[in-house]
Amino acid sequence: MTAPSLILLGQGGRDPRVAQICQTLCGQVRELRPGLDVQVAFTDNPPTALQMINKLVEHGVTEVVLTPLSLSDAFSSSEDLAQLLTAIRAAHPGLQVVASQPVGPDPRLLGVVDRRLRDELRRRRVDDLDGLVFLADGHHDPRSHAIIARRARLWSTHHKLPTVIAFGGDHGPSAAEAVRSLLAQGRRHVAVGSWYLGPTDDFREQAQLAAEAGALAVSAPLGAEPELVESIISRYVVSAMDLVDLEPLLTEQQPVRHLTAVSA
Template sequence: MTAPALVALAHGSRDRRHKATITQLVAQVRRLRPDLRVETAFLELSEPGFGEVVDGLVAVGVEEVVVVPLLLSEAYHAKVDVPAAVREAMARHDGLQVHASKVLGLEPAFLDVLDRRLREALSDARVRELDALVLAAAGSSDPLANQAVARLARVWGQHHHLPVTAAFASSAPPATGEAVRAFRAEGRRHVAVASMFLAPGFLPDRAKELALEAGAVAVSEPLGSDEVLAQAVLARYAVGAVELVPV
């Protein structure tokens, strides 16, 4: 039996760095599982779109697809956009089975990647002392998604024995600049910001700009392409592939 195809479905962005980063991440997935048919697709703003990718798979005889949403939160895109895209694809192709896995989410293992990115930023800025951290994420109108970021921030802070605040680039307070200023008002002068974003784009750029304006000593780059993330994609795929098997 042929294994289902894997479609890594990212949000998309007008920023070319976003697509380049997603492409690199999916290339890592392919290297880890060269036996799988692995494709990249985007919900909006970037090409190829999900429908185009599915059409191409069907044209070469693929009958089963597992979609892994490259999203870090269970918010609007995960709850509305991804299911709608799956339904539309199945409606256009009789006999095609498409299953969307859970999103990548905020796995504790991602904190290792976050730490590496932050160490790189601290090294570049020649910073050796920290007394507070800010975990910057996209933010959502869904309070549960924001609470998940806050929980991860607490875990991260406990690991480093430092105070940590979650901050958001949109939809929810505090913004990164507000979080940095709050720490500085407490007398903490060495505040670093870690970017819990998957890829570069407008929101991480804005979060970085506000943090530096407020006095952050360093701001890390987004998680980017990393084997830890590639392994997480394959773990989501494995569960999705099992769920496609008829009971």
């Protein structure tokens, strides 16, 4: 049997670079798992997840794993995702579809934040820091905020620098408020590490406000990096196993489906 298809669910948005990052990640997963059917869908742009699944079902696909490319949502139980799964199942009653955990907040991604920030510090010729801001894409789930805060503390401990967390959107405190709070403590060399996948409108606004508030550097979003590909595959493997039919094992001792095709 073939492995379940994988749909990477990205945000999309007005900036084409955001969608391109999702497409690049899709290509990288295909390179590492050439036997795996990998597609991209978006929440804000076509093709939507339902449009992509319609095409897959037309080609005979019966099992699908959705992997959200969200960095600040730590759970696959958000209301929007639940509604999406309900709509998909209503449209295709015979389809088995599950949502994996989002790629974030995988702690491996902190290494990407560091690389991006080092690049920006070199570009701006900054070689001394005494304060950091961890800027995360905002999310309404307080549990996700708590996990992001733990990632920020881990990042702060690693660098041995005082760190203030900031959130995009209206989830606050903003990047500018975080920068000003460090400056008010007597810090003079503050930089911002960005926990965003791509240059969304919200990221660009937060980055500009942070710079205006006195940040010496704001790192670029993570983009398509190997750590993200590893996280995608890990999330997929765990959820694909949820689709495995164990009944043959209990009755006829037949091999479990999918495992050789999706092993990490």
